[in-house]
Amino acid sequence: MYKKTKREPQKVATAATGNLQAGMTLEMKVARKTEIGYFLRAGDDEVFLHEKEAHERLHLDDEVEVFLYHDHENRLAATMDMPYVGMGEYGWLEVVDISPRMGVFLDNGIKKDLLLFVDDLxxxxxxxxxxxxxxxxxxxxxxxxxxLAKPVTENEVTKIAAMAGAEMLNKQVEGTVYKVIAAGAFLLTEDEHILFIHRDEMVGRLRLGQTVTSRISYVREDGRLNGSMKERKEVQYGEDADKLLRYLINRDGAMPYTDSTEPDIIREKFQMSKSSFKRALGKLMKERRVEQVDGWTKIVRHEED
Structure with a gap:
């Protein structure tokens, strides 16, 4: 998965005023002590470090590296805990809680969780x-x-992604979903290849952040991959054909569905795509096990039946 680069602390000039912002990592000096913590100073700016956010007992004029964030009362505050992901970096963060109204909360290595807002989901x-x-x-x-958390952009993924070679074809890979669209889902694999899985090649709906295993079905010229969570077609044909045959047997050998039936009806009745349905039906017809007559598919009755 994507590895973050080492972050260097941001230095604040001694003449700076009003420049402190959430997301900064910088060195500050202990200016004052209170019963519950410390006021840290950089230039003319001060920020509070609660004793629970300090890794050790501090003294006046000690210099410490801190990360700035807004506490639960929306006050700018400091912590000596360092985030897993800082400003200008991308990294994988774990979901720790969900709010249907606000979004999802991520663990970024400090005591206050990071919100990925509902509009970005x-x-x-x-x-x-x-x-x-x-x-x-x-x-x-x-x-x-x-x-707030901001999902990875396509431009950033392109920068960090590795080119896949032809040897990847038919390999099983593990990837994590970083983007969901109407046609399917984009994943980044363990080896940082971009992988697309079309909805017709999924087993159930994929969700953002989900990690799944899939088979590489196509290696594109640009080094990206297409994948499938289903069995290879020659295996799937047989399974789908058996499914249709069982359905026909349970309906006394006939059903009002053919290769002209609408895709939505096919998906609702058989949980398979129209193309998969036609392939399975074609297999059964080639084997002379079924036939299509007047808008119906029927089991072929042989003399010995």
Whole structure:
């Protein structure tokens, strides 16, 4: 998976005023002590470090490296815990909680979880991530300067992705969904290849942050991959054909569905795509086990039956 680069602390000039913002990592000096923590100073700016956010007892004029964020009362505060993902970085963060109204909360290595806002999530709740899923994100600020998670952009994925070679064909790979669209889902594999799985090649709906195993069905010229979570076609043909045959037997050998039936009806009745239905039906017809007559598919009755 994508590895973050080492982050260097941001230095604040001693003459700076009013420049402290959430998301900064910087060195600050202990200016004052209180009963519950410390006021840290950089130039003319001060920020509070609660004793629970300090890794050790501090003294006046000690210099410490801190990360700035807004606490639960929306005050700019400091912590000596370092985030897994900082400003300008991308990394995989684990989902720890879900709010249907607000979005999902991610563990970024500090005591306050990071919100991935509902507007940045798929519209269908079935495609939302679940606890323990991993989301590839960076940091951004809202209008009030508070930190939010921002999903990876396609441009960023393209920068970090590796080119896949022809040897990947038919291999089984593990990948995590970073983007869901109407036609399917984009994943980033363990070896950082971009993998697309069309909805017709899924086994159930995929969700953002879900990690799945799939077979590489096609290696594109641009080094991207197409995948399938289903069995190879020669195996799937047989399974789908058996499914149709069992359905026909349970209906006394006839059904009002043919290769002209609408795709939505096929998917509803048989949980397979129109193309899979036609392939399975074609297999049965080639074997002279079924025939199509007047808009019906019927089992062929042989003399010995």
């Amino acid at each position: 798929p519209k269908l709740s079935d495609e939302w991530p679940r606890p323990r899923d991993q989301i590839l994100v960076t940091l951004k600020q809202d209008k009030l300067g508070r930190l």
